[in-house]
Every structure is written in structure tokens, then in C-alpha cells.
Amino acid sequence: MNWRVNLFIVFVLMAFFSCTDKDDELVNEEPQLIIKFQFDENQIRLNNLGQPSSVPLGNAAQSPVFNSISAHYFELAPNAYTQLGQGAVLYHAPETLQGGDLAIDFSYSKIVSEGEVFLSIPLSQVTQGNYEYVRVSLSYQNYNVSVLNSGIDYSGVLESFVGYNTYIATHSIGNNIFNVNANKLQGYWAFALNEYPYSTFGQAPxxxxTVPNPIASTSPIQPGSCVVTGKFLESLLINGTEARDVVVTLSLSVNNSFEWEEVNFDGKYEPSAGEKVVDMGLRGLIPSYVK
Known part of the structure; x- marks a missing residue:
């Protein structure tokens, strides 16, 4: 056997084992349940009971442009009678007592943008069953809003902490650093202008x-939490035979989700006039999935 034949055999063997290794890698990759967020300013605006809602008289609102979001709890619920915590709880972020009472530990929050993977869980770890609802406890929002000052419109970034209670050491918006080192109840926020040296913070009432829960009559949530509930258009079946990823997208309504009390009735947020933020809750959840 000459050297050309030997060399040919070596190449064939290398190609075989290379392909075999790649195939093994593909076979060994376990299918995942993948969770992503998206934001929709045109999605229906709901109230706490999951019913259509308009902006109250005396208030004004705008649909913010979202940069990122975080959540600290995720659950799949079989039906409208499943009590909170009795479904398939797939995620619960770290909490701490550092600020006194139990609180979400913001330093461990996973913050993602639209379409980015928030959770990836092996499907083998998801209890088999048929799920009608998703329950997700939102904890942090980062978005752009427009403000009016001395007749001039400005753009800025607002960080909103909507979890039941959050321990925050520090957080920042651009070069603006907010030293908190304390627990903050739902509704704490901070704001900074883009390209201008101005920042402030406050607390919503x-x-x-707003925390939409269309099954409040059969499966209520505690006041002060931010467990938003949404129903699949078609129930999600997990039967243990999935051969590929299941991607769940949580479409959140940001339709006029940033709301304030008007002082000057012009539909523009003007904090210098004493207009106060009253609501930063997402306005609905529509979950969908692709298998």
C-alpha cells in the first residue's frame, strides 16, 4: 500500500470521527425551555383584574421605550384554579435579609433586553403536564421616557423597581450613581436625563x-407583589418526549404603562411642575410558544 493510499485512509478516518463527535454533541444537547421577553406598545392596556383600562381622569401616561427588564419568579400554571406557587415553579431569584425584611437581591438580578434569553431550563426538569397560564413576577424595568422642562422636551432613562421589596446597594443610569444600601418597596424609581447633568429619584404610592391578573377571582395574588398573569392562546403541553427546544415569549403590554398625576394638563410629564409618578406597572401579559 503506497503512501497516497495511507494518507487517504487517514483523512477518511479523521472525517468519520470528526462527524461522529459533532453528531454526539448534537444528540447530547438536551432540549430546553427557553424564556424571552418582548414589549408591545399596541397590546391592550389592562387593569389589575385583566380588564381593558384607560388612563384615569386627572392623570396622563406615555408608552416608554424599553431597554431591559428583569424578573425574580416564573411559574407555569395548569388552570385558573391553580394557586400561586402550586404550579410548576421554574425560577426563583436570590433574596436577602441584608436590608432587614426579606427582599429581592438586586445585585443578583439577571437583566435582559427584548428577545434575549432570560431563562433556559432543561425540559427534563419541567413537570409534565398541560399548562394554560404563565405567572411571572417582574422586578426591574429600564426604559426611555420623555419629560418637559421650561417648555423644552428632553429624553431620559428611568429605572423602575416593581418587585414586592428589593434590596439595592447601588444602581446607576449612565454616569449617575444612586447609593441606596436599603430595601425599597414596590414603586421605587430613579431618573436621569440623557446628555444633561440631572438626576432624581422617588417612590410611587x-x-x-398595576399588576394584571385575569384569574384574580379564582387565584389571587398578594397586594404589593408584581406577579403578572397571562393565558396561552393554546395550552402548552409538556409530555417528556420533546426533541427540540420550546421557546416561550412573554409579550408585555407597555401601552401607556408610565403614568403620572397631571398639574399642567398637556399630556406631558413635567416633574419640575410637581407632577408625580403614580404607576409603572406593565399592562398585560400574552404568552406564546414555539416548539
Whole structure:
């Protein structure tokens, strides 16, 4: 056997084992349940009971442009009678007592943008069953809003903490650093202008944050939490035979989700006039999936 034949055999063997290794890698990749967020300013605007809602008289609102979001709890619920925590709880972010009472530990929050993977869970770890609802506890929002000052419109970034209670050491918006080192109840926010040296922070009224729950009559949530509930158009079946990823997209309504009390009735947010933020809650959840 000459050297050309030997060399040919070596190449064939290398190609075989290379392809075999790649095939093994593909076979060994376990299918995942993947969770992503998207934001929709045209999605129906709901109230706490999951019913269509308009902006109250005396208030004004705008649909913010979202940069990122975080959540600290995710659950699949079989039906409208499944009580919170009795479904398939697939995620619960770290909490701490550092600020006194139990609170979400913001330093461990996973913050993602639209379409980015928030959770990836092996489907083998998801209890088999038929799921009609998703329950997700939102904890942090980062978005752009427009403000009016001295007749001039400005753009800025607002960070909104809507979890039941959050321990925050520090957080920042651009070069603006906010040293908190304390627990903050639902409704704490901070704001900074883009390209201008101005920043401020505040607290929305207690229990004023909207948290849509269309099954409130059969499966209520505690006041002050931010467990938003949404129903699949077609139930999600997990039967243990999935050979590929299941991607669940959580479409959140940002339709006029940033709301304030008007002082000057012009539909523009003007904090210098004393206009106060009253609601930063997402306005509905429509989950969907692709298998």
C-alpha cells in the first residue's frame, strides 16, 4: 500500500470521527425551555383584574421605550384554579435579609433586553403536564421616557423597581450613581436625563402599581407583589418526549404603562411642575410558544 493510499485512509478516518463527535454533541444537547421577553406598545392596556383600562381622569401616561427588564419568579400554571406557587415553579431569584425584611437581591438580578434569553431550563426538569397560564413576577424595568422642562422636551432613562421589596446597594443610569444600601418597596424609581447633568429619584404610592391578573377571582395574588398573569392562546403541553427546544415569549403590554398625576394638563410629564409618578406597572401579559 503506497503512501497516497495511507494518507487517504487517514483523512477518511479523521472525517468519520470528526462527524461522529459533532453528531454526539448534537444528540447530547438536551432540549430546553427557553424564556424571552418582548414589549408591545399596541397590546391592550389592562387593569389589575385583566380588564381593558384607560388612563384615569386627572392623570396622563406615555408608552416608554424599553431597554431591559428583569424578573425574580416564573411559574407555569395548569388552570385558573391553580394557586400561586402550586404550579410548576421554574425560577426563583436570590433574596436577602441584608436590608432587614426579606427582599429581592438586586445585585443578583439577571437583566435582559427584548428577545434575549432570560431563562433556559432543561425540559427534563419541567413537570409534565398541560399548562394554560404563565405567572411571572417582574422586578426591574429600564426604559426611555420623555419629560418637559421650561417648555423644552428632553429624553431620559428611568429605572423602575416593581418587585414586592428589593434590596439595592447601588444602581446607576449612565454616569449617575444612586447609593441606596436599603430595601425599597414596590414603586421605587430613579431618573436621569440623557446628555444633561440631572438626576432624581422617588417612590410611587403604595399598592399603586398595576399588576394584571385575569384569574384574580379564582387565584389571587398578594397586594404589593408584581406577579403578572397571562393565558396561552393554546395550552402548552409538556409530555417528556420533546426533541427540540420550546421557546416561550412573554409579550408585555407597555401601552401607556408610565403614568403620572397631571398639574399642567398637556399630556406631558413635567416633574419640575410637581407632577408625580403614580404607576409603572406593565399592562398585560400574552404568552406564546414555539416548539
Amino acid at each position: 403604595q399598592n399603586a402599581t
